[in-house]
Amino acid sequence: MAEKCAELGTRLYVPVRQLVIWPIAVELAETGYKKAGRPEDFNPTEQVRYLSSDQFGFSSNYMGWMWRERAAANIMVGAYWAESLQLAETGARIGTIQVGGTANIHQIPFFVAACDYALIGEEIFCAGAYLSKDAEMIGSLAGQDMGKLLGIVLILLGVIFVTAGSDILTKILSW
């Protein structure tokens, strides 16, 4: 996204809630701008902002920032709780194009109701791979699917063994 924004000359803002993520976010955004050949357009302090670690401190700051800048697009993908609807509704009032995605099942309905496009659960992991067609990302999805398959097989085996009165699988996993 940073690369695309740099190519088009669109201002990118990245609100950050967890402090340990801030340097990573700066690095990712800066890399995107460098890939687009416009590193001089990137201002890490202005564009990647740590807002607050407090839930509603973050959401109130985010809402005010979005309102003042009149954001044209709002991409919310990740872990959200009660602030999801506040952010999505603020974007809706501004007239922002919104994409919302979270694995938190309690917040998905709010994103579906308030955002233009919603990603539900695992779709947030697939969206990037699907759009970019990046071989590594698609490969990581395939690996995750293999892990899920292994989990399903273990569950089925566990059900069968326990129903048959055997705890061998439990013992194997608890060595």
Added chain:
Amino acid sequence: MAWYRRVEIPIILTAVFCLFQLVPYFVVVPAWESAAKDFVDWDAVMETFALFIGFTTLLMLHGRIASQRRRGWYWSAWILITMIGYTLIGIPIPALGLGKGTKLFEAIRLYVLTPLSGAMYASLGFWIASAAYRAFRARTLEAGVLLLSGTLVMLANAPIGTAIWPRLHADKKMDLRRSEHVDDESERHWSSPRSPSPRG
């Protein structure tokens, strides 16, 4: 490119430490669980040091906005005043009445921060009403059934539903102010009459 700036290194580190935390959930090895817990403690220390990064970036950003009188500079000035003020109040100098747990620190937390959080949480009701008015349309039969069932569920969980029809009530009672894991810090927080419901 220098070897320590290669992109693969953080990816490998992330994968290793994530697996290290994930495996104990499925395979019980006491030594491994102990090591995983140590890594969580290391993370807590890292986050504490990261506070300095956040403090510095906020100072730089809002200091520049306020000093240059850019659009919305008064909000930046207010952030600086509250951030620096509360930081100074939190410095552990008991002789001056400063520090965590002191009267002033707790007063700000209980009578300013907590009601503000509660107010923000309460405003969600208005946001939900606004989103519902915009989004809930019974365009199809299935949507109409979903709307009706959602209405019944909401009435069952609100006192007005029971007032309308006494047999319409939820079977379970939820205590929104308590969670299963309560420690001293959260006990003091939730025991305040102004504390909001837990985040959800």
